[in-house]
Amino acid sequence: MHARATLRAIMRLRHIEVFQAVMETGSMSAAARLIHLTQSAVSRSIANAELQLGYPLFHRAGGRLVPTTEGLALFEESSAIFERLESLKRTAHNLKSGEQGLLRIAAIPAVCHKLLPDALARFHRTHPNVIVQVHTVHKRQIATELLTRAVDVGFDHYTISHPGLQSRPVGTGPLLAMLPARHARTVSDGISAKALIALLSSLPVIALTDDDPLYMAFLRYCEHQGFRPNGQILVQTSQLAEELVARELGWTVVDFRTAAMRRKDVVVTPLQPYVECPMNAFFAKNHSPTLLARRMVDTVKAVLKEGTSA
CATH class of the missing domain: 3.40.190.10 (Periplasmic binding protein-like II)
Incomplete structure (x- = not known):
């Protein structure tokens, strides 16, 4: 078995965390403060780890806590595991917080x-x-x-x-008709529902494919108003329809967000009566x-x- 895999099997992740804290701080009390445990809990964790390993990790020398040769070797080997553990904690936190x-x-x-x-x-x-x-x-x-x-x-x-x-x-928001800019004055002067339908009837429509939600809503509107649009161009995206309107090839139907994106070569006006989008x-x-x-x-x-x- 690989050395790190063996270490993980013998020492629990909590043991590794405590061991790393003691090695970094040099004392049980400082390690306890670092990882928010009591000093007795740190001492028990180190004792349990030593029991499982079968050899001491530290010894006392002149009142100081000194790592053994085995402890130094394990510190180097466990550092990579500890770093991965900390990375895992950060990732889990970031995923939970949406970071x-x-x-x-x-x-x-x-x-x-x-x-x-x-x-x-x-x-x-x-x-x-x-x-x-x-x-x-x-x-x-x-x-x-x-x-x-x-x-x-x-x-x-x-x-x-x-x-x-x-x-x-x-x-x-509303469902709107988009027309070439030359109709801006007619629309801006306040056009009635009857006049709007007459205007749209006189122009070819740039139609969208039948599964487009906007165009399906528009067709229901036409049915209720007794209005039958006519046109010879059928496209799959409203972006292409918009560009064709700008080139005065006809008019199309757009959503309220598209209508809010101001451009000078087209004009928009809500369908009347109001059609919710x-x-x-x-x-x-x-x-x-x-x-x-x-x-x-x-x-x-x-x-x-x-x-x-x-």
């Missing part, structure tokens, strides 16, 4: 590009030692990522219907959310609240 660890996030492209940059910047300032992985996925993939434990938390608009998932609201965090039901995941949700809430109230 370090791994956080894995799954989110739709709109959230990844418009919300997470600000949220991650804030999160990193308070958790600089946490490793963060971001998985940019489409809505239908979030459930799979969570259920297979590939990620700790997911972010998406509206709901995800799956019995294995639980959701937590993190923010809400919630943002939710998702977790697997059979796994308790990690501390880091809960803190990330709180960070996203704060960023959304500030962006909505601005």
Whole structure:
């Protein structure tokens, strides 16, 4: 058996901690103060270790505690074990306090590009030692990522219907139409619901794929309003739709966070009547959310609240 493995088998971790403290301080009383034990507890621990080892670790010389030859050899060998033990304690503490660890996030492209940059910047300032992985996925993939434990938390608009998932609201706002900037005056003057639908009817829509939560909500809105959008361009991400709107190829529907990101080549206006656009965090039901995941949700809430109230 390897020397360190043999030492761990003979001496308990507590014995090693006490032994190291005595070696470092040179006395039983000082070691007791260092590791917050009584002097008698330190003496008993050393005596037990010596009994298990079969030889003394210290002897008295002129009133001083002097390590034996065996004690010196064991001190050198046990130092590496003690350092690993202290590292383990620090890691356990940091994981409990959220100071370090791994956080894995799954989110739709709109959230990844418009919300997470600000949220991650804030999160990193308070958790600089946490490793963060971001998985940019489409809505239908979030459930799979969570259920297979590939990620700790997911972010998406509206709901995800799956019995294995639980959701937590993190923010809400309006669903908006985004148009080329040349329509800014029409929109800014205060456009009525009827006029807005007439304007949207006269322009091609940059449509998103059917599984996009925003576009599905928009289609329900159109159905209620008796409005049938027309267009010839279908894209998978709202970021591409936004760029096509900026190039005056049509209009699209966006969430409140995207609308808050000001740019001069587009204009936004809420759909009328008001259409709610919630943002939710998702977790697997059979796994308790990690501390880091809960803190990330709180960070996203704060960023959304500030962006909505601005």
